[in-house]
Amino acid sequence: MTKLSRRNFLRSTGMAGAATLATPLVARAQTDTIKIGGLHDLSGALDAVGVPMNQVFKLAIDEINEAGGLLGKMVEPVIYDPQSNMSLYSQYATQLALKDRVDVVMGGITSASRETIRPIFHRYNTFYFYNTQYEGGVCDRNEITLGTTPAQTVARLIPYGMNLYGKKVYTIAADYNYGHITAAWVKRYVEENGGEVIETEFFPLDVSQFGATVSKIQGAKPDFVLSALVGTSHMGFYRQWAAAGMKSEIPVMSTVLGAGGSDQLILTAEEGNGITASFGYFEEIDNPTNKAFLEKVAAAYPDKDWVMSEISEVTYEAVRMWADAVADAGTTERDPLLEVLTSGKTYDMPAGKVKIDPKTHHAIRDVYIAELQDQVFEIKEAFPDSPPADTQMVCDLVENPDSNKHFEISL
Amino acid sequence: MDYSLVIALEMVRAVAWLVLLASGLAIIFGMMRIINFAHGEFLMLGGYTVVISARHGVNEWFAMLVLAPIVVGIFGVLVERLVIQRLYGRILDSLLATWGLSMLMIGGVTMIFGNSVTGVATPLGGMSIGDYQVPRYNFVLIFAAIALLVAIWAALKFTKAGLIARATMQNPDMSEALGIPTRWVYMATFGIGSAVTGFAGALLAPMTGVVPTMGVNFIAQSFITVITGGASVIAGTLTAAGLLGSISQGMTFLAGPVYGDAALLLAALVLLRLLPQGITGRIFKKSL
Helix, strand or coil, X not given: CCCCCHHHHHHXXXXXXXXXXXXXXXXXXXXXXXXXXXXXXXXXXXXXXHHHHHHHHHHHHHHHHHCCCECCEEEEEEEECCCCCHHHHHHHHHHHHHHCCCCEEEECCCHHHHHHHHHHHHHCCCEEEECCCCCCCEEECCEEECCCCHHHHHHHHHXXXXXXXXXXXXXXXXXXHHHHHHHHHHHHHHHHCCCEEEEEEEECCCCCCCHHHHHHHHHHCCCEEEEECCXXXXXXXXXXXXXXXXXXXXXXXXXXXCCCCCHHHHCCHHHHCCCEEEEXXXXXXXXXXXXXXXXXXXXXXXXXXXXCCHHHHHHHHHHHHHHHHHHHHCCCCHHHHHHHHCCCCCEEECCEEEEXXXXXXXXXXXXXXXXXXXXXXXXXXXEEEECCHHHHHHCCCCCCCCCEEECCCCC | CHHHHHHHHHHHHHHHHHHHHHHHHHHHHHHHCCCCCCHHHHHHHHHHHHHHHHHCCCCHHHHHHHHHXXXXXXXXXXXXXXXHHHHCCCHHHHHHHHHHHHHHHHHHHHHHXXXXXXXXXXXXXXXXXXXXXXXXXXXXXXXXXXXXXXXXXXXXXXXXXXXXXXXXXXXXXXXXXCCCCHHHHHHHHHHHHHHHHHHHHHHHHHHHCCCCCCCHHHHHHHHHHHHHHCCCHHHHHHHHHHHHHHHHHHHHHHHCHHHHHHHHHHHHHHHHHHCCCCHXXXXXXXXX
């Protein structure tokens, strides 16, 4: 692995300079558009999430081009469909970096897909934006991470629930990396607030029958249920919970429901009412930027059957912030862009105020708690300037710029 | 006391669920030796029939009990005529073809209805057993499973069509020689198997909701139940569902759903090691 030192830097830039002199015809500067790569699952298991992300991604690029492009050039999207398939992710990432020679890439949805493509972009110095809420811990100078992490959302949700309902929590979570890490955070925040997690249960992703758990929860009598269930078959929990008549008995909060933009549409109003969630974005956020944004989206995609969620809105943020930095720095080279992005500048986005933490390259952003009513999330509370405290525990890119790792944050 | 009652009820419900899930597949696989890899998507189609017709004001029960089996049954007959009939005796080809069919169905449903459709709520609400609340719908599932098994048994045992079906299943060449048009028997069997699967999907819809890709979550359980059960449609499905359902649900109560899933797989593994032809390959051999 190449260390980022002055000597290496000089040598590599020197060689790059020599290469440019020797082969002027293939140099990057010769391209007449600025290329931006998009890797979102447009088919396969994750298309319900990937399609909205890609639509918003294209909308943001159209906006830039309508306003005259960047540095006098048009911005050209280079879009591939990784089909929710990790080997296609690595193939297309390599293609974007080496063949298409794009200036920046946005995308990746699951942590698995990100950990497939992140090292590829790191190796080829292709600037990369990851726009999904995830479990935290990525420490890579080449990546800007704009989605929320558990320290931003779970940390708010737990005290909110404990104030409202009581101190005994029953956690149900998906049985994979995300669910386990989130359950660990839940336990930590519950205990920090003087409460108790009376039980934590994990569910394989194909479990759709929750009768046993619904009974067990009733036996345990918690003050509220915290769900980190993921995916379509886990939606069965909310429905079977309502069917047993438990909705009026024990409240449910979720760290996931509403993340993909269509969960709240799959549940009927009666089944979903009262479920509380926390994200960095909800459609109901009341500011002029958000209103204008939603109007533009509605005009561009009048037939859309999804709700704007954090994951899509953050994709829009990523393109806008990158474009702003390009205009500011006057180049698409990564290092000058990073300098602008981490300079402490605050961006006015539909989700509220966003800035980049120079230590982790994660977003410091407004976080919201909202309650589902009639298939719409109503905002209950906002928490401005929430830092990615979890990733900050393990990552300091100012001190270790060579870091290229996804830390498992142990609690 | 209340709690043990609730556990018992949940175990019976889990068994009933496996019976519903696997019966359609058992009819098709057990009688025709066709591996229908699109089984999960047939369930999905049944679920969509309920959700879409309920949204257009059709009575939910009518949609579940009547419409879904008819729609998926007709679809099954079409599939048999267009694809399956060319593949009898070619078990791997039929597997590949139905796998392709499953992707086609997922793509088609996504194109027509989009990725997210608001489901129907579980009907009937909850009821109390002592300190516990359970969905009344559980009893619908249990009753439906019993009714389904009795109906299949009666049809096979007491009707002429059942006799012909059993004859074709036992010895297709001899049946053909005796003037039975086995092609039509196969078509009807595939249609009925599909209808039963559609019925199961319809009953599933109010419990989990429907999305185009839901089928994949059920296909493993269905196949495990059918393979473990062996060739007899009723005795096989019932014994396999009874064993696997109570073992996995019991483990779920004792140790959690991860262990419940693992116990189901382990039980199937052990059973197939001891009884490679399935339970009814050795025990209850003569049963239906």
